[in-house]
Amino acid sequence: EGVGPQDYTLIKLQALELPGKLAALQGKGTVYLMAATLRPETMYGQTNCWALPEGDYGAYQGRNNEIYIMAARSARNLSYQDKLPVEGRAEELLQMKGQDLIGVPLKVPNSQLERVYVLPLLTISMGKGTGIVTSVPSDAPDDYIALLDLKRKDKLREKFGVKDEWVLPFEVIPIINIPGFGDRAAEKVCTDLKIQSQNDREKLEEAKRQVYLKGFTEGVLTVGPHAGKKVSEVKAVIRQEMLQAGQAMPYSE
Numbered sequence: 001e002g003v004g005p006q007d008y009t010l011i012k013l014q015a016l017e018l019p020g021k022l023a024a025l026q027g028k029g030t031v032y033l034m035a036a037t038l039r040p041e042t043m044y045g046q047t048n049c050w051a052l053p054e055g056d057y058g059a060y061q062g063r064n065n066e067i068y069i070m071a072a073r074s075a076r077n078l079s080y081q082d083k084l085p086v087e088g089r090a091e092e093l094l095q096m097k098g099q100d101l102i103g104v105p106l107k108v109p110n111s112q113l114e115r116v117y118v119l120p121l122l123t124i125s126m127g128k129g130t131g132i133v134t135s136v137p138s139d140a141p142d143d144y145i146a147l148l149d150l151k152r153k154d155k156l157r158e159k160f161g162v163k164d165e166w167v168l169p170f171e172v173i174p175i176i177n178i179p180g181f182g183d184r185a186a187e188k189v190c191t192d193l194k195i196q197s198q199n200d201r202e203k204l205e206e207a208k209r210q211v212y213l214k215g216f217t218e219g220v221l222t223v224g225p226h227a228g229k230k231v232s233e234v235k236a237v238i239r240q241e242m243l244q245a246g247q248a249m250p251y252s253e
């Protein structure tokens with residue numbers, strides 16, 4: 001995190017069902033979990049979404065009958081970026097904990113999967129982005145190891161009420177080939193560095209250092225309409241396509 005503003009892309013992950021507490025939003029509009037990412041070109045590899053079980057989230061009124069779930073701080077920021085009905089005000093329709101979002105089925109843009117689920121990630125910071133993170137285990141070491149944690153540990157799934165069918169069927173989806181790392185870069189680097197769990201913070205920082213820059217400068221997409229092109233050449237193009245299609249929104253903080 002530098003000193004300048006961070007330019008994120010918010011990916012709109014559409015809730016296909018509104019279980020439990022979210023039922024209060026029924027009939028009020030299309031509900032999206034808003035995931036903040038710096039890698040919009042990786043959405044082909046999404047396998048799930050992450051929320052912090054103890055985190056505080058809200059549902060906010062958007063334009064065009066849309067409803068956005070995110071941290072209150074980020075909704076307020078968005079209201080100053082000409083993205084909500086009233087400048088400087090985020091109308092809160094509902095408050096919830098991240099735990100209330102666990103298990104919500106989502107339709108996510110550019111993914112090869114018809115539905116993915118919201119799962120718990122304990123390392124989310126509520127102080128940056130929206131507190132919602134989309135998971136791309138092929139290219140993000142944090143995502144890879146957290147998904148593996150949930151797959152391997154019955155107790156962890158139990159603790160957060162995660163059903164097996166929200167996790168066990170989901171495998172890494174290769175989307176980018178990085179010379180020297182292959183097309184499952186996050187898996188390779190986590191294995192090479194012998195990273196055991198999402199709590200191995202120091203090693204995960206090293207893993208990220210190893211793959212991020214190389215992924216951008218040398219990575220080549222292997223799926224989707226831009227297959228065969230370098231990430232560095234198509235990142236902005238793919239972002240623009242998603243913004244224009246109404247699948248994403250710019251956000252800075």
Ligand code: A2H
Nearest residue numbers: 036037038039042124125128129131133134135136139140
């Ligand atoms: B990235 P920065 Cl494939 N807490 O998206 C923890 N992590 C968060 C977060 C939060 N509140 N908000 C966003 N993030 C994650 C994709 C991705 C990301 C890939 C590879 C690298 C990568 C899929 N997850 O991030 O600290 C999001 O994960 C590299 C840093 O604001 C977001 O982009 O710089 C990134 O961290 C933003 O991190």
